[in-house]
Amino acid sequence: MNRKLSIVIAAHNEAKTIGPLVRRLLRWHRRPEVIVIANGCTDGTGNIAKMAGARVVRFRTRLGPDIGRAIGISLAHGDILLVLDADVAVTIAQLEPFVRAVERGADIALNRYPLFGTKQFHHPTAVAKHALNVFADRPDLLAASLTAIPHAISRRAALQLGPLAFCVPPVAQARALCSNNLKVEVAAHVPVGRLNRRRGPHHELTMRRLIIGDCLEGMSVIIQERGSRGGFTDLSRKRHLVTQMPVLPRSSVDTAVIVPTQGEETLRQVLKELRRLHLDQVRLVLNGTSDTTLPDVKGLSVQVDHYRDPVGHDVGRAIGCMQVDAAKYFFTDADIILPKAQVQPFLAALDEGVDIALNHLDAILAKRRQIDPPSIVKRFLNIACERPDLGVASLTAVPHAVSRRTVEQIGAEAFAVPPVAQVKAILAGLKVMAVHPVDVIHTNAARPHLHDKSVGRPLQKLIIGDYVEAIHCLQQTLGDRGAFPDNVRRRTIAEQYIVNHFPMAARS
Known part of the structure; x- marks a missing residue:
């Protein structure tokens, strides 16, 4: 019938x-x-x-x-x-x-x-x-x-x-x-x-x-x-640079700023603003350029790690982190000029016991406007980690700051894929908070080759893949359902x- x-x-x-x-x-x-x-x-x-x-x-x-x-x-x-x-x-x-x-x-x-x-x-x-x-x-x-x-x-x-x-x-x-x-x-x-x-x-x-x-x-x-990235691109990240980096004696400082750069025109202004903070060390990870000429900013200790070829998104952060032993690490980009007042809240949060101080993006972007795929996966990862209070705050977005304890517990190499580092930190019981809003959405430099729909929005695909990888990391520790068991079926x-x-x- x-x-x-x-x-x-x-x-x-x-x-x-x-x-x-x-x-x-x-x-x-x-x-x-x-x-x-x-x-x-x-x-x-x-x-x-x-x-x-x-x-x-x-x-x-x-x-x-x-x-x-x-x-x-x-x-x-x-x-x-x-x-x-x-x-x-x-x-x-x-x-x-x-x-x-x-x-x-x-x-x-x-x-x-x-x-x-x-x-x-x-x-x-x-x-x-x-x-x-x-x-x-x-x-x-x-x-x-x-x-x-x-x-x-x-x-x-x-x-x-x-x-x-x-x-x-x-x-x-x-x-x-x-x-x-x-x-x-x-x-x-x-x-x-x-x-x-x-x-x-x-x-x-x-x-x-x-x-x-x-x-x-x-x-x-x-x-x-x-696969662990859901089939999404990794955009030629050179992860081996951090997984195979030899362990060498490192200088020990209180505060280090990590700035991956390809020699952006804004770099001099970024360094001038950082000088106002009286930092112990700024670590520039210069990659994807043969021009090693850097602006001279008096009163600022700058160390440079140079790679002729691009190291890939976020890998520079991990490299810089591995090259210096700091009580506090502050991460930013070379195309974002941050005044002193926008940096201090992140470092102050670490002084008060926070291990990862994130950019409080919910205060910048209203929830009703968080409809793009990257915002959705950022919010979901925090929900899956039972941290819905973080909203769309993420280690993917700069600026942010992390403690020495974070680096010691999850490893500097984890920062090559920021959402994976975020999951590892939360699972380790580290204190993660969204501490201060910085509008990097409207001030970030336009990169049509990474954002354009006509070329498949490769940066968006990279970010989505990072979050699939972070979910995979969560599931490897807590199981396929994370912390959300099925007790009713x-x-x-x-x-x-x-x-x-x-x-x-x-x-x-």
Whole structure:
């Protein structure tokens, strides 16, 4: 009995809504098969759904989020599978675009939720979903996710991914996005946040942590499929320069400033401003130029490490850090002129016990404007490290300062990939804070060859790859879900049921 459309509904104690929903769906001109997975119900939900005309499978135990969907997907006969929730009053008109998208060739048709420009778009779970899509190189999907209903799935996708993948929707989504032959697109917008029943702050917190962990688990799929950088460029970083650098005696100072430079025109002004701080040493990592002529700034101790070829993004920071033993390290760029007042708060924070003093970018860039992929992955990494208070603050952005203890504990070489250093510092229990805002967004020098969309925005791709690598670092220590375990799903029940009833589907 093949039917064109199957509708899967997981239900737990939805006696008030399940009957009208099933009857409405069965009046649809598409004549769908309606499957209700009634789990842990004590209010007659299963009986009401059956009387309304649905095919009902009952479980005495509550299965937890998404498990009923996975079981329902394994049972469905249709060429198109539509997934709904029992407590969301979605109209037939709202569902049609999802079915039509699959009819036109999509394998997964997602709900464009939450909408760009809304408060929900910046919710931690939406940031996690958005980051997953960015890591899969599908930023066009924004925060659209298989976690949100409604969504439609082709039979081909259900069989290729296997129904068990849908126990954790972001895992199924990541597998689909990594596949070479499945088409994922957004079909329509249904405001499920407004339609969904409110369940209280405890439930909201539980679901928030579950979804963040789900997205981390989905990211582990991308890393397994595409490597520790998710397939993103490293832009010819010469990491060997720091991993193979010989250990030599180093001068010991209180404060050292590390400035990677290719001889920018602004370098003299940068050094003149630094002179006002009465620093012990400025370390210039001069790379990518044969011209070693440097401006003479009286009263400033400047040491130079010269490399004829470019060393690559951020590698100069690690090199400079390895060449001097300092109680405090301050990092900046040669094209950013910082007055004394913009430097002192970072060094003062270290004097007060902070180990990593970051640029407080949330005070510069309003959250509603943090919509570009780099901002999304920066915020998500801090969420994944359980430091949402840091916002988009990151070691990727200068200026920042770090303590000697930081360098000793995580190693100077970690600074060649700043987000990796940030993860290592947080995992080591070091004190990381966003201490002072410096507007480097509007003052940074324009580099069309690195930012231009026409050449693929290579710098953006580098940054995204850095954050995939940082997530990989986090997962190597804490596991695929980071610090967000899944304690509410009964995955073993789905595995046993699907393997026993549909062994071929379980293995596909």
